[in-house]
Amino acid sequence: MNLPQIRIVLVDDHELIRGSWKLLLKQNSRFTIIGECRNGAEAIEEAQKLMPDIMLMDINMTPINGLEATERIARIAPSIKIIGLSINSQPVYAEKMLQAGAQGYARLRRRRLRKQRVQIAPVHHPVGSPVACRDRSS
Numbered sequence: 001m002n003l004p005q006i007r008i009v010l011v012d013d014h015e016l017i018r019g020s021w022k023l024l025l026k027q028n029s030r031f032t033i034i035g036e037c038r039n040g041a042e043a044i045e046e047a048q049k050l051m052p053d054i055m056l057m058d059i060n061m062t063p064i065n066g067l068e069a070t071e072r073i074a075r076i077a078p079s080i081k082i083i084g085l086s087i088n089s090q091p092v093y094a095e096k097m098l099q100a101g102a103q104g105y106a107r108l109r110r111r112r113l114r115k116q117r118v119q120i121a122p123v124h125h126p127v128g129s130p131v132a133c134r135d136r137s138s
Helices: 015-025 040-050 066-076 091-099 110-124
Strands: 007-009 032-038 054-058 082-087 105-109
Touching: 007 015, 015 032, 032 040, 040 054, 040 066, 054 066, 066 082, 066 091, 066 105, 082 091, 091 105
Parallel strands: 007 032, 007 054, 054 082, 082 105
Antiparallel strands: none
């Protein structure tokens, strides 16, 4: 069975974080990184151009943060699923991202970054979908 590709855009103001995500996601042949953005303004522009399946969105960026970018993208391209990302452990950030239109939120921890990639496929193929994601990192 040939599973569909999941087209992803990475949005984070830290090149090291984007690079880490690229390395991790390349380990799964279903994930294709089709773009990278350094801030919310770039994310809004690229969302319209590339129409990815998923955007992994950092919250704390300038000049447009991840919350505002998520709101705008949810309005102009509702088919794009956004997963908010932050190292901040306060629940209010997750709540705000979900209210802005994100379909998920992941708190990043350095020790657990490898496991985060397994959460992407279920957002792309919600519960009840015939597609399953298997973590190959173990």
